[in-house]
Amino acid sequence: MAQTDDTPRERYRAQVRAEVMAHAWEQIATAGASALSLNAIAKQMGMSGPALYRYFANRDELITELVREAYRSLADTLRAAADDGANLTGLARALRTWALADPQRYLLIYGTPVPGYQAPEDTTAISGEIMATLLTACTAALPADARDTPPTPFTAHLADHRSWAGDHPAPPAALRLALAFWTRLHGVLSLELAGHFTGMGFYPATLFEAELTDLLAQPGHG
Amino acid sequence: MAQTDDTPRERYRAQVRAEVMAHAWEQIATAGASALSLNAIAKQMGMSGPALYRYFANRDELITELVREAYRSLADTLRAAADDGANLTGLARALRTWALADPQRYLLIYGTPVPGYQAPEDTTAISGEIMATLLTACTAALPADARDTPPTPFTAHLADHRSWAGDHPAPPAALRLALAFWTRLHGVLSLELAGHFTGMGFYPATLFEAELTDLLAQPGHG
DNA sequence: TGTACATCAGTGAACGCGCGTTCACTGATGTAC
DNA sequence: TGTACATCAGTGAACGCGCGTTCACTGATGTAC
Secondary structure, X not given: OOOOOXXXXXXXHHHHHHHHHHHHHHXXXXXXXXXXXXXXXXXXXXXXXXXXXXOOOOHHHHHHHHHHHHHHHHHHHHHHHHHOOOOHHHHHHHHHHHHHHOHHHHHHXXXXXXXXXXXXXXXXXXXXXXXXXXXXXXXXXXXXHHHOOOOOHHHHHHHHOOHHHOOOOOOHHHHHHHHHHHHHHHHHHHHHHOOOOOOXXXXXXHHHHHHHHHHHHOOOOO | OOOOOOOHHHHHHHHHHHHHHHHHHHHHXXXXXXXXXXXXXXXXXXXXXXXXXXXXXXXXXXXXXHHHHHHHHHHHHHHHHHHOOOOHHHHHHHHHHHHHHOHHHHHHHHOOOOOOOOOOOHHHHHHHHHHHHHHHHXXXXXXXXXXXXXXOHHHHHHHHOOHHHOOOOOOHHHHHHHHHHHHHHHHHHHHHHOOOOOOOOOOHHHXXXXXXXXXXXXXXXX
């Protein structure tokens, strides 16, 4: 496998690649992922269009790299929060902060899929890392008695289909809690980022906190 | 105001407009909203590109009309379910059925916004209709004692910022429930439609039902 | 009922644009003796 | 240390494509007398 040797040329390549991706993020933040254009990035960097083909095989590879970087960034952010002692609430707030920092980055991963683009399998692994961090926090967040609560039909179903959790030794109630964490917070966040709350009067941050409260008050019933 | 007179010509115009939109929906269903192309639609209809400008001022007006139609369809669907006696659970299932029938139609409204496209104010009214139907069902779904439960900080906040509910006389707890209904079901639905559950093993429909159960078991706390 | 005119649907050519991508080439940077 | 060669970054021209949109025009459909 192509080991990244540390020659000056390799360092230069890595730097230009990073610079291309930085401009790509800028462009995505402005006009969304579907408007991403290699030529536009090249122009922004003061290069000719074809030059970028030294660094990326084609447009799809660039997007793949951006998706990977976004997943990596989120996984690292959550992991860092967890290592700093954050509980589930802390992870939720770290997620929101991360999402608001660059809405289009969040939407690139969790929003409407880019038409005609197929995500690489590779990201499944990083997605698993995120799930692992989440499941650990979810397990810790369960009230003591919830660990032995008889499973509902759905938690039983989850206990039988836990491959997505990467064999994480979490109790069924924690699997259920992790899914609720994910879908509920995504529900609030994605509507907020899409601007669906503007003009509705209330504070999105308050709704987010309220959902978080409910999540912890009733972990994994139905 | 331009009254739609019922001359043969007007009827023909309306029919062609409808046909254009039908092809537009087909195209959106296949490749997403950002790939929508007037020329492609014209070709599909066996017409030349410029002919469509007899029916739509430009691409944006077509999209606006599609957005309006999608909102109208959802509002009518939910209203019809409510008139048939559906409770909140019934509305939720009607919503899911509607979303799965044409994922891209759902995503056109609630997904990542089309870059550079500004939704018309007009849809706010239809959105209000949807909220009204929802709030009525939410009010009915509240347990008797929930109507007099002291407000939490967030329900108090909502009671003060209820313009989005269009002066619907719903108790604060119902406002809170409606928001949870919306954001939680959207969370599950949008992730399901984006394909984020594929390969995870469990049934999305079961997760949807579980979220629904939780929603009714704990209406409007945090 | 028939003729004269106005309205409108649809065409084809054209404009300008930006896209992804290929190719042959220049010039600079690194490597081997 | 200097020379000969290979590697690689970047350029400019080009290809083919599809897009939204305008414009002058033809031919059919409807309207008024």
